[in-house]
Amino acid sequence: MPSIPRGKFIVLEGLDRSGKSTQTALLTTRLRAQNHTVTHLRFPDRTTPTGTLISAYLTGANQLSDHAIHLLFAANRWEKAAEIEELIARGEWVVADRYYYSGVVYSAAKGVEGLGVEWCRQVEVGLPRPDVVVVLDAGEDVVEGRGGFGEERYEEKGLQGRVREGFRMLGGRGEGEDLVWVDAKGGVEEVEIRVWEVVEGAARKINESGRGLRRVGAW
Ligand code: FDM
Ligand code: MG
DSSP: OOOOOOOOEEEEEESTTSSHHHHHHHHHHHHHHTTOOEEEEESSOTTSHHHHHHHHHHHTSSOOOHHHHHHHHHHHHHHHHHHHHHHHHTTOEEEEESOHHHHHHHHHHTOOTTOOHHHHHHTTTTSEEOSEEEEEEOOHHHHTTSTTTTSSTTOSHHHHHHHHHHHHHHHTSTTGGGEEEEEOSSOHHHHHHHHHHHHHHHHHHHHHHTOOOEEOOOO
16 A cells, blocks of 8 residues: 655745735635645744744834844744644645745845845754745735735835845745745636646645655755
8 A cells, every 4th residue: 555645845925915825725625625634833923922922023012122032933933843844744735825035035125234135044944845946926016005904014115125135036936846835916717726736736736756855944
């Protein structure tokens, strides 16, 4: 009898208001309809102790140094690292709304001395590496016009533009081949189909190659 294929670890990334929450929910629903067991994660996970601090920082209720908040975001992922590996080993899927790519590019987009991409990425090395990262591509001109934009820290057009450049930069460096851009400007259904094509293709390749889950490597 063939053994059960391992699970898959899928991440959706993009600017604020690019449709990640909608699309991760749709992807999760579609996978469940195909009888996969799916854990839907969201980073930051605001429900844990580190997440409570992060949420207060984002809403402006507390102040933290740029280095400290960067490390909290990373810690908020490390809290989930073992769980992700266990789920995948058991044949289950993990779909995450943001991951360390946001961690690197948002912090680096601040332009703070000593908080460059290399420093920022170092604390992410060793985390479970996603099988594919779908980057929902809607520019800062598009997201700034969407409902709710501007409510939280970082939801500011100039920073969003630098974040978008940051994602492009990550696409051109080590493990950049994991990032796949999907046009996020159309309707929800259109975008869902594009996301699904990417995810299905990635899953098929993994099943064919038998490749295991990897970890984020150093640059
Ligand atoms: N963000 C998110 C970071 O700055 N670093 C991170 O590691 C992560 C995961 O937090 F502006 C930023 C991105 C966004 C904000 O995210 C909150 P959501 O997805 O809007 O809740
Ligand atoms: Mg947001």
